[in-house]
Amino acid sequence: NSKVIQTPRYLVKGQGQKAKMRCIPEKGHPVVFWYQQNKNNEFKFLINFQNQEVLQQIDMTEKRFSAECPSNSPCSLEIQSSEAGDSALYLCASRTNTGQLYFGEGSKLTVL
Amino acid sequence: QQKVQQSPESLIVPEGGMASLNCTSSDRNVDYFWWYRQHSGKSPKMLMSIFSNGEKEEGRFTVHLNKASLHTSLHIRDSQPSDSALYLCAAGGNYNQGKLIFGQGTKLSIKP
Numbered sequence: 222n223s224k225v226i227q228t229p230r231y232l233v234k235g236q237g238q239k240a241k242m243r244c245i246p247e248k249g250h251p252v253v254f255w256y257q258q259n260k261n262n263e264f265k266f267l268i269n270f271q272n273q274e275v276l277q278q279i280d281m282t283e284k285r286f287s288a289e290c291p292s293n294s295p296c297s298l299e300i301q302s303s304e305a306g307d308s309a310l311y312l313c314a315s316r317t318n319t320g321q322l323y324f325g326e327g328s329k330l331t332v333l
Numbered sequence: 334q335q336k337v338q339q340s341p342e343s344l345i346v347p348e349g350g351m352a353s354l355n356c357t358s359s360d361r362n363v364d365y366f367w368w369y370r371q372h373s374g375k376s377p378k379m380l381m382s383i384f385s386n387g388e389k390e391e392g393r394f395t396v397h398l399n400k401a402s403l404h405t406s407l408h409i410r411d412s413q414p415s416d417s418a419l420y421l422c423a424a425g426g427n428y429n430q431g432k433l434i435f436g437q438g439t440k441l442s443i444k445p
Contacts, residue, residue, distance in 0.1 A: 266433075312377070325376060
């Protein structure tokens, strides 16, 4: 069983509403990733962190997405103003030093 | 932009048969490939990784890698109904700080 804990498992939002998802990575894993998996199973890398610092992220110029990974608190991904196209499974993963990713069960977002 | 292409898109194999899945990266900087399996409604779970040219076998699963062509394949022998899932190939490299780029997956169905 995955030791990456994601909450909530499901969330339903209306268009324009804020959606926030949390992730507790596995202890000892230095890097945390967020991916978006759409209904066509396409994976889109969103952002990754190491020791609370952003390593890489997609161009979030639309400014609706934000993420953070503070020390001693869960990591989070927030969508400020949800749109229908944001409906997807949001997967958090933590990476071991050997490069293996362990995924959480995901947060399934439905935007009505 | 780096792409990971998987084929076929879907595959039906009789129980006890051999399933062969393919994956190619367009990025010549890729150092390694991972194969993940995702059962319906679940998160991806790592199956196998391959870093060097050649073949790697673990139980019923065999992975091949040809670094020159950036092509990897996964073979499942004696397929079981529980092998029915989405199989995801992911490519990464040390240049990319460990970020994995995922293919769109091959949906495998094992028919009893």
